[in-house]
Amino acid sequence: xxxxxxxxxxSAVTTIVNLAEEAKLAREGVKAPSHxxxxxxxxxxxxxxxxxxxxxxxxxxxxxxxxxxxxNPHSIKYNGTIQGLKYIWKSEGFRGLFKGNGTNCAxxxxxxxxxxxxxxxxxxGILWLYRRQTRNEEAxxxxxxxxxxxxxxxxxxxxxxxxxxxVRGRLxxxxxxxxxxxxxxxxxxxxxxxxxxxxSLYKGWLPSVIGVIPYVGLNFAVYxxxxxxxxxxxxxxxxxxxxxxxxxxxxxxxxxAGTVGQTVAYPLDVIRRRMQMAGWKDAASVVxxxxxxxxxxxxxxxxxxxxxxxxxEGFGALYKGLVPNSVKxxxxx
Numbered sequence: 001x002x003x004x005x006x007x008x009x010x011s012a013v014t015t016i017v018n019l020a021e022e023a024k025l026a027r028e029g030v031k032a033p034s035h036x037x038x039x040x041x042x043x044x045x046x047x048x049x050x051x052x053x054x055x056x057x058x059x060x061x062x063x064x065x066x067x068x069x070x071x072n073p074h075s076i077k078y079n080g081t082i083q084g085l086k087y088i089w090k091s092e093g094f095r096g097l098f099k100g101n102g103t104n105c106a107x108x109x110x111x112x113x114x115x116x117x118x119x120x121x122x123x124x125g126i127l128w129l130y131r132r133q134t135r136n137e138e139a140x141x142x143x144x145x146x147x148x149x150x151x152x153x154x155x156x157x158x159x160x161x162x163x164x165x166x167v168r169g170r171l172x173x174x175x176x177x178x179x180x181x182x183x184x185x186x187x188x189x190x191x192x193x194x195x196x197x198x199x200s201l202y203k204g205w206l207p208s209v210i211g212v213i214p215y216v217g218l219n220f221a222v223y224x225x226x227x228x229x230x231x232x233x234x235x236x237x238x239x240x241x242x243x244x245x246x247x248x249x250x251x252x253x254x255x256x257a258g259t260v261g262q263t264v265a266y267p268l269d270v271i272r273r274r275m276q277m278a279g280w281k282d283a284a285s286v287v288x289x290x291x292x293x294x295x296x297x298x299x300x301x302x303x304x305x306x307x308x309x310x311x312x313e314g315f316g317a318l319y320k321g322l323v324p325n326s327v328k329x330x331x332x333x
Contacts, residue, residue, distance in 0.1 A: 068321035100172030119153035204272035211268035224255035267318035
């Protein structure tokens with residue numbers, strides 16, 4: 001989503017918060033500015049490597065999810081998680097499981113860099129408004145306001161790197177039988193820009209932004225509610241002597257919260273991917289994989305995409321690919 005996937009993690013928001021606080025201390029003289037820059041650079045590189053490893057680990061599930069989301073309902077090739085993975089392996093080999101993953105990983109460092117600096121500016125703006133509203137110049141950001149700043153930073157970072165996500169979707173769904181092949185991220189970007197215009201690089205951006213709101217809100221609310229309930233009820237003996245939850249329990253709460261948020265926001269992700277395919281003259285052939293139909297995929301916006309999807313394929317089409325996506329979220333968390 002962000003894409004929402006770029007703002008869908010409490011740990012990611014926490015990392016940005018910690019980085020911003022460290023930079024703030026550095027500017028105040030606790031650390032030399034050069035040390036702060038080095039620390040931020042190290043954190044971005046480390047985060048990029050860790051993010052690349054985690055995304056690569058779940059890349060087969062991510063590709064299958066996208067294929068399930070956009071495949072032509074009249075030419076079903078992928079029918080479920082196990083069958084879909086087996087079909088990709090059989091028809092495209094081991095490398096087929098990781099198609100589009102390079103572009104996905106390439107987005108990590110620029111996305112994180114934009115998110116970091118955006119978080120700092122968003123925090124300043126929100127804090128200024130908060131202090132004016134409360135008439136307290138000593139007020140500090142609350143956890144909810146920090147979460148809001150993190151969501152704003154995530155949306156800005158997602159928007160800045162969205163063209164890479166858009167072409168990643170197209171690179172992911174093309175197969176060896178596709179009538180035309182994008183040769184890589186730069187070829188895809190230049191081809192889309194030349195043939196469809198600059199606005200095409202932002203197809204599906206609106207549902208991506210809207211999807212952040214229910215995901216972040218529900219993720220935070222469900223996580224905090226589960227944590228508070230477990231601590232107050234002391235259910236299943238999961239609370240330690242310090243009245244705190246263990247790491248494994250907090251991770252389980254995070255996984256449950258992430259699953260709820262993903263499920264509610266998931267239809268927006270499906271629509272985003274379908275809108276990214278719209279206007280691509282070979283999209284129908286690419287999605288079916290064998291060129292049986294040359295029908296053009298066209299949507300007149302997000303609402304039209306929702307309407308046509310439900311009308312032609314039923315409400316269940318809005319949740320195509322949910323199973324591999326849920327498995328992927330649990331693995332990442």
